[in-house]
Amino acid sequence: MTQEEIYLAFEAHNRVAEQGGGEKAINKQKKSGKNTARERINMLLDEESFVELDKFVLHDCNNYNMQEKRITGDGIVGGYGRIDGRLVYVYAYDFTVYGGSLSRSNANKIVKLQKLALKNGAPIIALNDSGGARIQEGVMALSGYSDIFYQNIKASGVIPQISAILGPCAGGACYSPALTDFIFMVKESSYMFVTGPDVVKAVTQEELTQEELGGSTTHASKSGVAHFVGRNEEETLMMIRELLSFLPSNNMEDPPRTASGDSPNRTCEKLQTLIPDDPNLPYDIKELIEEVVDEHYFFEVMQQFAQNIVVGFARMNGRPVGIVANQPAYLAGVLDIDASDKAARFIRFCDCFDIPIITLEDVPGFLPGRDQEHNGIIRHGAKIIFAYVEATVPKITLITRKAYGGAYIVMSSKESGSDVNLAYPGAEIAVMGAAGAVNILHRSLGEEEKKKATDDYIKLFSNPYRAAEKGYIDEIILPKDTRRKLIQALEMTENKTETNPPKKHGNIPL
Numbered sequence: 001m002t003q004e005e006i007y008l009a010f011e012a013h014n015r016v017a018e019q020g021g022g023e024k025a026i027n028k029q030k031k032s033g034k035n036t037a038r039e040r041i042n043m044l045l046d047e048e049s050f051v052e053l054d055k056f057v058l059h060d061c062n063n064y065n066m067q068e069k070r071i072t073g074d075g076i077v078g079g080y081g082r083i084d085g086r087l088v089y090v091y092a093y094d095f096t097v098y099g100g101s102l103s104r105s106n107a108n109k110i111v112k113l114q115k116l117a118l119k120n121g122a123p124i125i126a127l128n129d130s131g132g133a134r135i136q137e138g139v140m141a142l143s144g145y146s147d148i149f150y151q152n153i154k155a156s157g158v159i160p161q162i163s164a165i166l167g168p169c170a171g172g173a174c175y176s177p178a179l180t181d182f183i184f185m186v187k188e189s190s191y192m193f194v195t196g197p198d199v200v201k202a203v204t205q206e207e208l209t210q211e212e213l214g215g216s217t218t219h220a221s222k223s224g225v226a227h228f229v230g231r232n233e234e235e236t237l238m239m240i241r242e243l244l245s246f247l248p249s250n251n252m253e254d255p256p257r258t259a260s261g262d263s264p265n266r267t268c269e270k271l272q273t274l275i276p277d278d279p280n281l282p283y284d285i286k287e288l289i290e291e292v293v294d295e296h297y298f299f300e301v302m303q304q305f306a307q308n309i310v311v312g313f314a315r316m317n318g319r320p321v322g323i324v325a326n327q328p329a330y331l332a333g334v335l336d337i338d339a340s341d342k343a344a345r346f347i348r349f350c351d352c353f354d355i356p357i358i359t360l361e362d363v364p365g366f367l368p369g370r371d372q373e374h375n376g377i378i379r380h381g382a383k384i385i386f387a388y389v390e391a392t393v394p395k396i397t398l399i400t401r402k403a404y405g406g407a408y409i410v411m412s413s414k415e416s417g418s419d420v421n422l423a424y425p426g427a428e429i430a431v432m433g434a435a436g437a438v439n440i441l442h443r444s445l446g447e448e449e450k451k452k453a454t455d456d457y458i459k460l461f462s463n464p465y466r467a468a469e470k471g472y473i474d475e476i477i478l479p480k481d482t483r484r485k486l487i488q489a490l491e492m493t494e495n496k497t498e499t500n501p502p503k504k505h506g507n508i509p510l
């Protein structure tokens with residue numbers, strides 16, 4: 001063969017690899033409203049930055065006459081590229097090849113990328129669209145998953161790991177995402193279940209659609225498995241780019257700073273009247289967050305799950321921060337099991353990647369009741385304080401209104417290791433609200449006397465001064481100064497160094 005013939009053969013080989021499962025399967029994929037694996041990668045990455053590795057891998061399976069059906073690339077498209085100029089690793093399951101199922105050979109491709117991402121300190125993104133373990137391969141496919149999960153766990157806390165669910169994902173195709181930091185789903189075209197509707201029907205006689213069992217609404221609002229939902233694939237992939245803009249590439253790097261056009265001294269007049277005079281009336285904490293952060297831009301995480309607590313990323317004077325905030329507009333901002341899990345996991349993520357945490361507190365306490373107690377509010381609620389105390393990043397807390405009981409303690413109080421604790425003049429810091437306290441302390445009093453006892457209690461505790469007298473609150477601030485004061489606190493704690501005692505790892509109450 002001449003050199004030219006060799007080059008032509010190579011190009012033909014490339015074209016075959018890029019066809020995946022072939023034209024018919026690609027048409028089926030497109031007809032169902034989904035993009036191909038390569039289209040997805042190109043949409044996600046900076047233009048022409050994708051470098052594909054292991055394009056010519058073939059599977060080794062001989063069961064079911066599979067040796068006759070080897071598809072070049074074996075259903076994974078993977079490699080590296082750039083997002084906003086920064087290195088990332090990426091792989092996409094190709095549903096046109098055996099339903100994107102995992103074989104021993106394509107698992108090797110994924111593991112190679114996971115190891116490269118870890119060694120080179122860059123995020124790894126998985127675009128999932130897969131029927132799980134390739135049934136024809138038996139234990140070989142399971143072994144592939146074991147290796148992937150192993151790498152997911154070893155890389156946890158070292159590099160950001162992000163998963164997008166872009167089609168039906170079953171079995172192992174859900175568990176690798178579950179081990180990563182963030183899961184993105186697409187409205188009405190992505191599903192996650194350990195066992196699909198057919199198996200559920202066979203085992204429990206329950207008839208459920210894919211959407212009901214594991215669609216984006218289920219996972220974003222009920223199970224808490226998904227962190228973000230896009231309206232379509234493109235929006236979902238753009239949201240991944242957005243998320244990465246807040247994150248460092250690895251745990252040894254600082255989060256990326258940007259130049260902010262928003263003055264650090266901007267006053268927030270709107271906040272002077274945000275909190276109602278009546279302490280029992282709600283207000284939307286997201287209005288406060290958006291008023292305070294750079295360019296009013298808040299990138300919320302888990303928007304639909306446990307809405308009584310709000311978590312997400314923003315920038316303050318160009319510096320990424322994580323925000324954890326009670327939401328008085330939903331269940332009065334009470335802490336329950338789901339809110340505790342949501343907050344604790346987010347706090348731990350921020351701590352892994354050196355992102356300072358701002359806590360906005362307005363919480364009447366933990367949610368009482370049989371349901372919560374029986375499902376373990378004690379165990380779950382304990383996760384929040386565990387996560388806060390364990391976190392060594394700068395921690396800044398602002399009490400906007402209520403800080404009652406155990407909820408005062410766990411929401412990053414001074415005594416549980418917060419660096420700067422601020423409060424508005426209307427903050428109420430006490431073991432409980434006035435009505436509850438008077439009913440316990442003065443049960444036998446008449447109505448008139450109870451009213452007086454309530455007024456006395458309010459005078460004593462419905463303010464931040466008792467806490468400030470003891471140094472539990474460092475500074476009482478006016479709402480309009482919130483942005484300036486939070487930025488001052490962030491700058492003051494910028495070079496914070498704190499380490500936990502040497503240990504293998506703590507034992508968070510899971």
Ligand code: HXC
Nearest residue numbers: 098099101130131132133134135168170171172173175196
């Ligand atoms: C081999 C598979 C496959 C699999 C799908 N295909 N899943 N091939 N192994 N796991 C093939 C189909 O045979 C079909 O091939 C093509 O992919 C497209 O699949 P369809 O069923 O036509 O697509 P759709 O109707 O969209 O349904 C998608 C699906 C369904 C919901 C994912 O295919 C399905 O339920 N698959 C099995 C899911 C599963 O139980 N996986 C094993 C999980 S156990 P043709 O040739 O017809 O186009 C597991 C172990 C690890 O993963 C567990 C770790 C915790």
